[in-house]
Amino acid sequence: MKTTSLSLIAASAALALTAGCAKKAPKEIPPPPMHGGEATQGNGEGAAGPGTGSVGQANLGGARADFLRNVASDRVFFGTDEYALDAQDRQTLDGQAAWLMAHPSVSVTIEGHCDERGTREYNLALGDRRANAVKDYLQAKGIPAARMTTISYGKERPVALGSNEEAWAQNRRAVTVVPQ
Amino acid sequence: MRKLFLFFACLAGPAAAQPPAAPAPAQPAAQAPAQQTQGDQNGRLVVDVVGGISAPMPIAIPVMPTPASANTPAGETGALGREIAQIVANDLKGSGLFAPTGPSGLPAVAFPQVATPDFSVWGGTGAQALIQGFVQANADGNLTVGCYLYDTLAKTELKREGFVVTPALWRRAAHKCADMVYTRLTGEGPYFDSRVVYVSETGPKANRTKRLAIMDQDGANHRFLTNGQSIVLTPRFAPNHQTIVYMSYVGDRPRAYVYDIGSGRQRLLVNEPYMTFAPRFSPDGRWVIFSMSVNGNTDIYRVPASGGAPHRLTEAPGIDTGGSYSPDGSRIVFESDRGGSQQLYVMNADGSNQHRISFGGGTYATPVWSPRGDLIAFTHIGGAAFRIGIMGPDGGGEKMLSNAWQDESPTWSPNGRVIMFFRTAQGSGRTELWSVDLTGVNARHIPTPLDGSDPAWSPLLP
Numbered sequence: 001m002k003t004t005s006l007s008l009i010a011a012s013a014a015l016a017l018t019a020g021c022a023k024k025a026p027k028e029i030p031p032p033p034m035h036g037g038e039a040t041q042g043n044g045e046g047a048a049g050p051g052t053g054s055v056g057q058a059n060l061g062g063a064r065a066d067f068l069r070n071v072a073s074d075r076v077f078f079g080t081d082e083y084a085l086d087a088q089d090r091q092t093l094d095g096q097a098a099w100l101m102a103h104p105s106v107s108v109t110i111e112g113h114c115d116e117r118g119t120r121e122y123n124l125a126l127g128d129r130r131a132n133a134v135k136d137y138l139q140a141k142g143i144p145a146a147r148m149t150t151i152s153y154g155k156e157r158p159v160a161l162g163s164n165e166e167a168w169a170q171n172r173r174a175v176t177v178v179p180q
Numbered sequence: 181m182r183k184l185f186l187f188f189a190c191l192a193g194p195a196a197a198q199p200p201a202a203p204a205p206a207q208p209a210a211q212a213p214a215q216q217t218q219g220d221q222n223g224r225l226v227v228d229v230v231g232g233i234s235a236p237m238p239i240a241i242p243v244m245p246t247p248a249s250a251n252t253p254a255g256e257t258g259a260l261g262r263e264i265a266q267i268v269a270n271d272l273k274g275s276g277l278f279a280p281t282g283p284s285g286l287p288a289v290a291f292p293q294v295a296t297p298d299f300s301v302w303g304g305t306g307a308q309a310l311i312q313g314f315v316q317a318n319a320d321g322n323l324t325v326g327c328y329l330y331d332t333l334a335k336t337e338l339k340r341e342g343f344v345v346t347p348a349l350w351r352r353a354a355h356k357c358a359d360m361v362y363t364r365l366t367g368e369g370p371y372f373d374s375r376v377v378y379v380s381e382t383g384p385k386a387n388r389t390k391r392l393a394i395m396d397q398d399g400a401n402h403r404f405l406t407n408g409q410s411i412v413l414t415p416r417f418a419p420n421h422q423t424i425v426y427m428s429y430v431g432d433r434p435r436a437y438v439y440d441i442g443s444g445r446q447r448l449l450v451n452e453p454y455m456t457f458a459p460r461f462s463p464d465g466r467w468v469i470f471s472m473s474v475n476g477n478t479d480i481y482r483v484p485a486s487g488g489a490p491h492r493l494t495e496a497p498g499i500d501t502g503g504s505y506s507p508d509g510s511r512i513v514f515e516s517d518r519g520g521s522q523q524l525y526v527m528n529a530d531g532s533n534q535h536r537i538s539f540g541g542g543t544y545a546t547p548v549w550s551p552r553g554d555l556i557a558f559t560h561i562g563g564a565a566f567r568i569g570i571m572g573p574d575g576g577g578e579k580m581l582s583n584a585w586q587d588e589s590p591t592w593s594p595n596g597r598v599i600m601f602f603r604t605a606q607g608s609g610r611t612e613l614w615s616v617d618l619t620g621v622n623a624r625h626i627p628t629p630l631d632g633s634d635p636a637w638s639p640l641l642p
Contacts, residue, residue: 081521083476116586116604116609117561117566117586118561119502119522119545119546119559119561119566119588119589120413120414120588120589120633120634121413121414121457121458121471121501121502121545121546122499122501122502122515122517122522122545124413124427124434124455124457124458124473124501125457125471125473125478125499125501126499128455128473128476128478129473129476129478129499131476132475132476133476136475136476151432151433151434151455152434152455152473153411156388156390156411156413157386157387158385158386158609159386161384161385161386161609162607163585163606163607163609
């Protein structure tokens with residue numbers, strides 16, 4: 001718990017330091033405030049205030065939310081029984097590497113996954129290959145290996161549930177997971 | 181302590197008995213690496229296990245009487261006599277080689293008739309063989325189950341055995357009786373008195389809950405070994421049938437563990453900073469081979485079963501996994517993609533002389549050496565199907581035994597004549613256990629309380 005809290009604080013600090021830099025705009029507009037939403041109420045202006053000024057965004061999310069807002073994708077996809085990275089994957093990972101360089105206190109877990117059309121143990125090994133392909137690329141981009149942990153889930157944790165090529169393509173993936 | 185033992189060695193029936201004709205193989209044994217039909221040159225009642233399709237042998241199994249009704253922790257002895265006869269019938273029917281009648285619908289057998297059957301009754305039922313027996317409560321609290329096999333046409337006794345069990349193990353006496361009959365009539369080794377450990381599955385496809393579970397070969401005495409908080413995969417029995425190796429994600433660290441069924445205690449197989457999986461015992465129980473993925477490269481290693489430093493057996497870049505010892509411990513079959521796709525390889529137990537044995541189309545995975553040594557079972561992937569197949573240790577005699585969208589992970593019965601595996605449904609991802617014999621004809625669904633995968637068959641129980 002302690003280390004998690006510290007890394008979150010560090011991540012927030014790093015975020016504050018880089019807040020003035022040019023950054024990609026958030027791709028998604030935050031959802032409308034709900035009643036009772038803590039983030040948008042009780043700012044002390046008072047009920048009689050003008051209520052027309054612009055309100056800045058407070059980043060209350062942790063490192064993961066910031067990561068997801070600022071990279072093209074947290075995952076790359078692979079061909080059947082493959083673990084090579086193509087140009088699009090490398091572009092995705094370049095963005096992840098940039099974020100990780102800007103947040104040097106954040107350690108990540110890289111998950112390797114497979115589609116269901118492989119035997120269980122082979123897929124464990126294949127998922128390990130995919131996770132390590134991403135780790136090796138990020139390391140080559142300057143991210144210390146000590147900040148990256150790999151884990152293979154084989155075919156145990158699909159995200160797309162169909163038994164068709166479209167679903168399998170989504171499941172053959174390596175996901176860079178930043179702590180909450 | 182052994183709680184079950186033979187008290188009466190059998191007397192084989194006279195070999196000169198008149199031969200009821202052995203069921204003739206209706207088809208050649210396909211490409212089965214053939215044990216030839218035992219034949220009945222000796223004039224014996226025989227059943228052909230691998231010769232292909234033949235009519236199951238009709239066999240009568242009446243209720244086993246009791247010399248004196250007594251209440252035991254397992255039930256009243258008369259009621260047990262009916263249940264035991266039913267278990268024997270179920271076992272034999274499940275083999276696909278017998279067509280049992282009874283115990284329901286057959287004439288009652290008086291206790292004195294158990295050893296002196298009235299063949300005039302049984303000869304008219306169409307049954308070629310007859311199983312009689314008795315259930316007796318002993319003064320020390322144990323049960324004695326007598327088991328007698330007769331040739332109804334030759335009117336001779338073929339074999340008899342008696343089993344003494346604690347009441348808690350009463351079902352095992354029935355399996356031992358069925359094994360006696362199966363062995364005597366087929367010439368093959370026994371397998372009904374055995375257990376299966378497997379992965380019980382439930383929950384949504386994206387987040388399946390997986391628990392280790394163990395049950396008797398026929399699904400009885402089912403219980404869970406792990407609680408489902410962590411993914412567990414690929415259990416395998418030690419030759420002592422009391423220890424299991426398997427893989428768990430406990431603590432988000434996928435590692436192989438050694439688990440003791442009796443105590444419930446477990447320990448890491450090896451303490452390494454890498455994923456370890458696909459653990460298998462050597463036939464003498466002294467070693468465990470396993471796979472370890474180091475920075476994307478997976479090789480097979482060996483470690484003393486009692487713990488110690490891993491010794492690397494394969495060096496090839498790529499994925500080497502799924503190792504399985506030959507029954508004499510001298511060789512290991514494994515899968516490797518070193519040649520570009522998953523194929524089967526055999527090496528000596530020290531890692532020397534690695535050579536490929538699978539050369540058919542498609543890819544091959546999950547090889548398992550038969551306990552008899554004569555065959556290797558595997559998963560074949562090709563033509564949009566995952567099928568269970570067998571081949572000889574030299575790669576010859578390849579034959580497919582199942583045909584479904586996705587069958588994988590074969591395991592051998594203790595006698596090397598039946599294979600259990602799991603079948604995944606297209607779409608839902610639900611899993612079931614199935615078994616098939618070497619003819620490929622007798623495919624059976626094995627019922628489990630929840631979904632089931634990764635079965636591993638135990639050695640024969642003592």
